[in-house]
Amino acid sequence: MRIELAVNGIECVGDVEGRTLLSGFLRDGLGLTGTHVGCDTSQCGACVVHVDGVAVKSCTMFALEADGCSVETIEGQAAADGTLNAIQQAFQDHHGLQCGFCTPGMVMSAAALLKENPEPTEAEVRAYLEGNLCRCTGYHNIVRAILAASGQDVSAIAAE
Template sequence: MVDVTMTVNGVSKSGSVEGRTLLSGFLRDGLGLTGTHVGCDTSQCGACVVHVDGVAVKACTMFAVEADGASVDTIEGQADADGTLNTIQQAFQDHHGLQCGFCTPGMVMSAAALLKENPKPSEAEIRDYLEGNLCRCTGYHNIVKAIMAASGQDVAAIAAE
């Protein structure tokens, strides 16, 4: 067993893990942060996206020991300080950017990373950025619309599909 300590959503967290424990497993099983979903364990679906030291990472492809000493942000830490939905989360709700919700945490975390890099992305840029995130329910249209709305862009001209 290896001891790890990381700052998760602004709070120092520690635990003992086997060297082979994935970051997604440590977050879910070790810390009880089940918002980080695991859909594939092969880096294909993007449901497990978290931010490690400010960079979007698929938590199923990183060992927990690799995050020792890092700052990790998960979907649980995305709400505003008063507990209300942040801008991206609210846009997903307002524009029906979710259905079953399984991919939503990874989509929101990916959207946050995109908007940090590119505050006003085009529809094509959003679709390209989300290439590593799979959604089986929405068809992506409303997810793209939600991200554009979260960036402050007018989405009224985007036709419903």
């Protein structure tokens, strides 16, 4: 079946089987491998993308469901010249990543959170990230990075 969608502002057309997941279409069909697949069961959050402005786990959404939609992936977060956006820069500045596998999903989830709640509390960030798993960082620096990206002063929060 043929689908048409805008991915990171670029109109894309592709042929997919009915069982093709959005994550598979993005990775295999479009070569956008920044969207990671860690579990295929909607548990880890590494595959989070935005579909029509809403954060979704792309490993549990069929590509056909995105037909006619606007999809944003991690590749669309940085500026055209490669300059990192505020969230990506905060992850770098505050050591919010280690192995990097969960990072695309964390950044995309953080972007959705900050769109909904531009100045969240630490507790709100932690609650929002419950659907994203990280095996390396212990979350502390991820939370710190998201708070910093929101423009809040994180100097009183000890780095770990």
